[in-house]
Amino acid sequence: MKKHLLLLSAAAAALLAEEATLAPVSVVATGVEESVVEQPEAIAIKEKPEIELDQVVFQKDLFNSLPGVRIEQTGSVFGHMTAIRMPINTGPYYLFMQDGIPVQSSGFFNHNGLAYTTFGTAESVEVLKGAGTALYGSDAVAAVIDVHSTPAPSEKRTFLFKGTGGMYGYGSGLLEASGPAGEEGGYFANVHYLHSDGWRDHTQADRLEANGRYDLAIGDANALKIILNASKTEAQQADSFNDYANITDRSKAASDDPNYFKALEYVDVKRKFDYARLSLEWSNFSFENLDIVTTPYLRYNRNRYIATWQPNLPANDNELTTLGLLQRNTYQADWGRVIFGFDTEYTRSSLTYDQKFDIQTSGWSAAYYQAGTIYDYDVDYFAIAPYAHLEWNMSDKVVFSAGLRYDYNKFDYTNNLEDDSYYYALTSKGQKAIYYRPGDRTDSFNHVSPKASLSFMPDATTNLYIRYANGFRIPQASRLYSMKAGYETVTLDPETSDTYEIGLKKFFARHTFVDLAAYYMNIDDTITRYKNDNGDYYYANGGSSIHEGVEVGAGYAFNPSWRFKIAYAYGYHRYDNDPKYGDNEMAQAPNHTGNIRLFWTPWQFPGFELMAEYIYVGSWWFDDDHEAGKYKGYQLGNLKASYRYDDHLKLFAKIDNVTDNEYAVMARYAYGKTDYTPGDPALAYLGVEYRW
Template structure:
């Protein structure tokens, strides 16, 4: 590949190569451009053009365009994700920015997409299921790779200002230029809102700076600096009893909760290609911190805590192409050192009104320190990936990755248990015990094989099949922050049990077909994903206290369908549909419960997204979207069920001239009452209400 082509791979948006789906280019699997037709995986590309047209106020508003993907809203831009898994906060997804994990394995954040400047990204690639050998721990349910925008070839400036109901205001600005061998782009996102529920406002400031530079005739370097600061009241996910959910959804039982987030990432990717050989080195730095008073644990474990970690990493890759059989060999290593810390205090007092799950928390004071430790995650992961084509139509791939991961734990407390008490409304203190492990090193090592095949039935039809093994090491919170207990002995036992958590192991088999029939683009895939030693949370039905354990086995299987078709010159229809079943195959909690054979909670069988677009001219679009979420169980025992919901959203973009355009959207067009999540708390059905009908409008200028 000549340097000019290599530079274009850095500069062009992901869909600029594509005349149709089969010729679409993806970059996630091997960290460089690759034909989707020769990718043995289910990958959905959400283009940069789609992001700039939709201007999502939350990741949920675009992620559902990928079949089988459900992202909900937990408050502000917070979220939980379901990709070939139930809706979960568990670390079973790998979030990337330009191919680099946004966090280390040890410090997973299920809200990862709010740490990325999503509305100004250059595109999103969503790989459903485990990733290739180039990706290790975390990549089980899926890999989400958000791509930054390259520098424009000529001077460019874009500014949009928008307002909406509930105090929504946002300014997006982006601009850049290319001077000879250097290209620069800067993006800025300033957002504020009061929130539609009581005490659910947030403020966000995000910026991205990208510098592309050609080095001589055979090398390029891409340097990206991104940062976000988020200050929000986290109670958007505060669930309500049914009466309030149906009649007073703006209520918030936990107005004292909050979250303050800071995320900074710096990377510099150097690539040199000479002849048939490419070498790339990508050093990176990350700095993440969060202060949190969690709303979901106020009733059984009221604490406020700060977590922070810094990462120093290097991703190295060597690739060689061979003329016979179009063979390709990739070898590399990922290195990551992430020192971090946790400081957590029990709340000493709580002021409340009411009782039960509808109790209102209005004030607090901070009490005893219950966790205070440093922990460093260290990872070294070599891998090898190979591809070849025995025939023109057949493409085979295989990979092997070895992950050597460890935690160095330094507890500022002695081994044992810390007692801490909380008084509610001046009453008798409630004392809980927090187990403490001694200084230790915990190590995990794992070998992950990958196999894939693609075959062209004809020019417009391709079939693919794959087997992927994946795993997930426990995170620092799962290992070193066990749940609070009622006595010292139980606390010590919980601490010892947490240290004994095993990694999650997963095996996925997948068969897919993608192609083009007349003007219809389609992709259909069938998968079976089995997880062993799944790390699951058991919630006590009376106290709502949770305990993390290794379950025996869970099973996830389904079919996914993606369709896209122009119906005429002005009309287009796109669809993303899935039907899946997620079940506990083996999960027995001795002396407590046996969930074997039960469906998993928060796991709808049907997820659908249908978009009808009318574009009479360039720069003009009106789109109606139908979002379908099927019914699902609200508890592990399968006794309560959420009925599901159907939502309709309307979007419009209207260019006034070459410089100015108007845009807007109406979310939840029919003002449907629905739940972002539904569960059972202390034996009572509770619902986190979703956004009512809400209007956003803005104006955009481009020069």
């Protein structure tokens, strides 16, 4: 299948956009660009024009207008938690990717994974909801999230500067360049820096993002795409509040816990993310009807933080280096197509978990912790997964798809402290073992994931589909080897999930569409956090959990000047015969979430666009026991505007939380107390962009 460099150029990208006038183009499901209507999965997409109007500062700005997608920022500014077809949580139920490549290894999930991506300058984003297709393995249980970092290089040399200022010492700057490089190549590069003093005490943050891309055509049969992504974040960590009066009074304090301020006497409580990835995508079209894409990559992650949610405030430092390879082949035939290949990774991880200072905790399980090393271990991780995805055109209107994936994952753990030893704290009853350090060992897991779907497309703009997908997630290295005392013999098995989905997609025009999906997902052997009689928390495989709901995405253009979009989701998440929680509805899982956007582009004022946004998050349980009651949820309004004066100059501004509501984005009951993470007050931003 011969192809030319035009497929890599901006001109080709424009042609592709013109062909997809009604529906946006997606790549996340199969790795191949095609209209989102044709794909029998619930896929939410946000493209560059809307992203620019959102004026992204945090991850929530990028994602929370998509149906059934909820991102909430934590006290570490760019730290976040995710809720997609699940309660908001820190578990590895989401596969975070950038440009089709995972940003972290499956065995080392960081719930702040979007902080590794260069989300602040994203070109577009895609969210595949439910278990992933055959292209994705562990962690692709509830969603696959892909951040696209760069556009194709431009045909002529262009430069861009963008600067933004805001309240509480916020400022950011973006420099961007793109153009041809020789007769058959092109480049794109940008760098983005931001600083914020934060509206709360001890929430100052600095973040740097950089992206580079180089495309090269080698004859008619080969194309290379080299991408470099890097991000570096250093942010002070504020704590949550225990007293809700601090939310309603809009307290700017970093915490109301004396132990937090005790920690500040010894260490500056910060979270630091470091990330870099270099990839080389080689596409070969030498064979008729067969595209061969091979992508080796090198990745570096480092995650450092003070565990403010732990009473003794330990310090974590986890450093990972990964060598990976994605190999994908697409064979096209008259009857359909087959996509097959394999993924493999080798990761070297080093983790230290230190008590940096002596501390006397109070309240539940009060104890005296002495400075020292709690954990120090290395893990060599290997994963390999062959897969196949088949699409059969049963008729001109019916397509059957099936997929199969086999995953093998292996951990080789080395303890750098004394084997089978403990870290002790002093309590009123004497010395007590708190943490356990297992001896060297090897753990391996394997899983087969089947997938199937059926699409009925009466025309090119309509798809009624049903889908089944099996998913799984392996235990994380931290759950396997960072063990609590008293649970030395506890072993963890992978969680497995089954997603059943029915959906309807209908696109009437570019901004007029309906996208409906109803799902049922059960997760077996759910790795659940339990509390023992002493008040200590531990993890073990529990029973099952059931997640079901409906997602609605719709848009309507009243006329060329007025249009709206709505994103709504209903979800019900509960345990199923859990040994402790029975059939209780799960905590931190609002039944209703919604986002409504009204866009105005007046013909009397060319280049101007205004967007009014309404956000609704319903109530949720504080705890799985249902002993602490429910939090009421919250509602917000935002205003965002941009004005393009000419081809060179654009102005933009936004106000988040225009009514200055006081609310908590997260509220839970844990460690014998209620925690509230405050939401942002009214925040205003103003910026300018100049292109030449």
